[in-house]
Amino acid sequence: MNFKEKKVLITGGSSGIGKVIIAELVSLGTKHIAVVGRDPKKFEQLRMEFTDISFLFFEGNVAELDIIKQISAEIQSKWAGLDILINNAGVVSAGKLEDISDEDIIAQQNINVTGLILLTKYCLPLLKLSSEAAIINVSSGLGIIGLPFYAPYAATKAAVRQFSEAVRRELQDYPIHVMTVYPTATDTPMMTTANTSNMDTAEAVAKSTIEGLQKKSIDVFRGGEQMLNNRILNFQNPLEYDEKVKGMYEAMSKRASQHRAM
Structure with missing residues (x-):
């Protein structure tokens, strides 16, 4: 893929994984990048950091x-067209289901799923004009393996996975590659309130994302061999994985107790 000629739209691109994906694209020669975010101050930071880029900034909520x-x-x-759509924006509110506010449950669905689907819908006519387009949807390891205290969030990320699969098959007659990325816990502002350590880096996730796109992968999984083994066990013997989760329960409870990034 020749990134120099690509016009890219990314949500949640002003910080975290999204910002590092922008840096990766810039290093490959991308010049036209549209960014959706909720903090205009971060737009100015992007403009100062990447001075040669022609940015379009959209302040607002994808919900x-x-x-x-x-x-x-x-x-x-x-632009009269679009080549790459990166649905990266996401929010999280963790804890016991009965303790998560109704507003946070609804917002997670609206931002993580409904907004992603609607933005993809409205960008499709533009993507269909491209001779080499791509849709990248950022899910989560929790979209593959549901863990306690993250039920609403896990539901949204599982929905992203199924949406990607369905729309990929729907677009078979168009040169639009659809790829899903599954980060594990990543050291970004979204994880500031999570009581956890040994996180992945945003740089590693961004690099895997772009490499996956270059290879035309349909799924990019983070977490290495351990995550692979967990996925296999959870698929083949979910009750056995339930027993494994029992040993993680207290740690998960502690991690989720203050984890909110809305």
């Missing part, structure tokens, strides 16, 4: 349909 329509309309007006 808002009006914002999504504005994004697609302005990209149509300014």
Whole structure:
């Protein structure tokens, strides 16, 4: 893939994994990047850090349909097309299900799933104009293996996985590659309130993402051999994995007790 000519739209691109993905794209020669985020101060930081990039910035929440329509309309007006859509924005609110507020449960669904689907819908006409397009959806390891205290979040990330699979098959007649990324716990602002250590780096996740796109992978899994073994065990013998989770229960409870990034 020749990244120099690509026009890229990324949500949640002003910090964390998204910002490092931008750095990876810039290193490969990408010049046109549209960024969706909620903090305009971070847009200025991006502009100062990547001075040669032609940015489009959209302040807003991908859960808002009006914002999504504005994004697609302005990209149509300014660029007349789109090559790569990276659905990276996400929020999390962890804890016992009965303790998570109704508002946080709804917001996780709206931002992590509904907004992702709607933005993809409104960008598809633009992506279909490209001779070599891609959709990258960022899920989570929790979208493959559900763990305690993350039920609403895990549900959203499992939905992202199934959406990617379905839309990939739906778009078989178009040169649009669909790929899903499954990070494990990653050292980003989203994890600041999680009581955990030994996290992955945003740089490693971003590098795997771009390498996966270059290889035309449909899934990019982080977590190495341990995660692979866990996925196999959870699929083949979920009751046995239940027993394994019992040994992780207290640690998971501690990790989730203050974990909220909304």
